Amino acid sequence: MSKNKNKFQPPTTKPGSALNNKTGDWRTSKPVIDKNICIGCSRCAKLCPDACILMKLDKEGKLKAEVDYDYCKGCGLCAAECPVKAILMKRGE
Amino acid sequence: MTNYKKQKLSPGHNACAGCGQLSAVQSVMRALSDDTILISATGCLEVTTTAYPQSAWQLPWIHSLFENAAPIASGIKAALNKKKKKTKVVIQAGDGATYDIGLGLISGMWERGEEILYICYDTEAYSNTGVQASGSTPWGANTVTTPAGEKSFGSSQVKKDMLKIALAHGLNYVAQSTSAFPDDITNKVKKALATPGPSYLQILSPCMPGWQIKTDQAGQGGRLAVQTGLYPLLQYIHGELSTSSIKKDFKALPVNDYLSIQGRFQHLSKDEIKQIQALADKNIKHFAL
Numbered sequence: 001m002s003k004n005k006n007k008f009q010p011p012t013t014k015p016g017s018a019l020n021n022k023t024g025d026w027r028t029s030k031p032v033i034d035k036n037i038c039i040g041c042s043r044c045a046k047l048c049p050d051a052c053i054l055m056k057l058d059k060e061g062k063l064k065a066e067v068d069y070d071y072c073k074g075c076g077l078c079a080a081e082c083p084v085k086a087i088l089m090k091r092g093e
Numbered sequence: 094m095t096n097y098k099k100q101k102l103s104p105g106h107n108a109c110a111g112c113g114q115l116s117a118v119q120s121v122m123r124a125l126s127d128d129t130i131l132i133s134a135t136g137c138l139e140v141t142t143t144a145y146p147q148s149a150w151q152l153p154w155i156h157s158l159f160e161n162a163a164p165i166a167s168g169i170k171a172a173l174n175k176k177k178k179k180t181k182v183v184i185q186a187g188d189g190a191t192y193d194i195g196l197g198l199i200s201g202m203w204e205r206g207e208e209i210l211y212i213c214y215d216t217e218a219y220s221n222t223g224v225q226a227s228g229s230t231p232w233g234a235n236t237v238t239t240p241a242g243e244k245s246f247g248s249s250q251v252k253k254d255m256l257k258i259a260l261a262h263g264l265n266y267v268a269q270s271t272s273a274f275p276d277d278i279t280n281k282v283k284k285a286l287a288t289p290g291p292s293y294l295q296i297l298s299p300c301m302p303g304w305q306i307k308t309d310q311a312g313q314g315g316r317l318a319v320q321t322g323l324y325p326l327l328q329y330i331h332g333e334l335s336t337s338s339i340k341k342d343f344k345a346l347p348v349n350d351y352l353s354i355q356g357r358f359q360h361l362s363k364d365e366i367k368q369i370q371a372l373a374d375k376n377i378k379h380f381a382l
Contacts, residue, residue, distance in 0.1 A: 011145060018105035018142065018149035019097060026110060046123075046275035047312060049115035052104045054095060068095050071104035075111030076309030081273075089309075 023050065027074030029089040035064045037086035044078035044087065053078060098151070101125060106149040108141040111308030113272040113299035113315060114214045115141070118185070120275040121212060121296075124282035125152070125183065130169055134162035134186035134195055137221040137300075138214065160195040162186050163202040166209045181286055184211045189219045191295075192228030192253050203262035203291050210285050211293050213255065216300040224303045228253040231323075232372070233365055234357045236303075241360040251372075259293040260332060266292035267329040272299060273315030274342070277326055288330070297324050305356020317351035320344040322373040325380055334380070343382045348373050 040063030045053040052071035058064050065086075067078075079087040097103045101122040108115040114137060131154045133139040139156045142149040157165050162184045170182050186195065191213040202209060218236050219225040226236040231252045235241040239248035259267045266288040268281045278296060285292035299306060299314035306314055318324035319342050326342060328335040348370045352358040361369075376382065 013143070013146050013148040015148060015151040016097060016100075016103040018144070018147040019103050021105035021107070021144075021147055023105055023107075043275070046120060047116050047272075049108060049110075049112045049119065049311070050104045050106070051097075051100050051102065051119050068104070070095075073110035074308075075311075076307075077111050077116065077311055080309040081312040 022070050023073050024070045027069075027072060029074045029076060029091045030069065031067055031072065031074070031076065031078050031087050032090050033065050033067060034086045034088070037084055038064050039084055039086070040064055041083060043081055043083060047077055047081055049075065049077065101150070101152050102142065103149045103151055105147070106142045107144055108137065109301045109308070111301055111311050112137075112141075113301075113311035114138060114187075114216060116275075116311055117214055117272040117278055117296045117298050120272075120278035121183075121185070121282050124279045124286070126181065127152070128179070129153075129181045129183055130155070130173075132156070132162045132166045132169070132182070132184045134184070134190035135159035135221075136187035136190055136214075137216075138185055138187065140221055159190055160198055162190060163195055163198040163209075163211070167202050167205065167207055170207045170209055182209045184209060186211070186213055187220070188213060188215045188217060188229035189221075189227045191215075192255055196258075200258075200262065203259070203264060206290055208289060209291055210282070211291070212282070213293070213295045214298040215295050216298050216303055217252070218300070218303045220300045220303045224300075226250075229255070231369075233361055233369060235360060236357065246361065246365055247357070255295060256293075256327065256329070260329060262291075263332070264293055264329075265290045265331050267327075268293070269295045269297075269324065269327040271297040271315035271318050271324055271326070273312045273319070274326065277338070281328065284328075303357070305359075306354060310354060313354060314351070316342075317346065317354070320346045321348045321351045322377045322382055323348060323351060323369075325376055325382060327380070336381075339380060340382055343377075345377070345382075
């Protein structure tokens, strides 16, 4: 028997433990970013409700958007808001 | 795997795909420092980010009763003052907790003049419990408790003016924004935190099930609300309306552009739409948009 059996356990959780919850499997459409068109404005990354679009430098040192498909729920907000239409939603992927 | 340690609200939360509120929350989080304590009232934000035993928050975070966010923040602030700590205290709540359930306690907090930032994510209904009308629900909106049909055009009450209530308390910083303007939100949070005394920020947050819109329309909804004049980007510093940014995004579009994308306004007749246009016109005149 554990020593702490009768000890009160406060209902606290570890910071960011929701990361275990891979919400990518909610997705019915997948955003695909054309990095040739992407101007690196970061609008999609700022608006993403799941904060799973990350701005990364490419080989030429230009900022480009990249989606983390582990968490992307496929809402399509990024594609709708992209000012240069660099993001396409592909159904069923 | 990507490292999300620096993000104050991690992915993996359970909000709807395309949630306008969570989109706005991410813009708020970018403005906060690590030395911040967050308080949530009951609502979608609290429920979707803290499904026990998981939490999406990477800052100290607390939730108690629906109406209780303001007094909890007051208590935390009092403890911080006693310890001579400059930690920022930020409350995040929905419109149900702000306009209706917590209003008395918020008023008390503002009366005491404590340096706490109160952020209201305004979805214009009790979204979390299935879209019942709140004090924030606009005239004519179809909700579960104000159903539109043969004998009703939806909500017969006009939206409560929460900004005026905040201003009446003599707050030094009162502002309004929408989820389509992430940089505007981030700037306003920074400004609010830099202003001494209590401050209030209200952010219009499109709600997929509540507004009956598609998952990719949170940006469009927030943008059209500003462009039609129904929800201008306002900012009051020491009670004075700051005119620097409110005109920038206003386009004088007809309100029907904003109403027609939302399922909750589909039943409205031409006459009823005219009455909503009158509300926008009143804003345009009052704020000289």
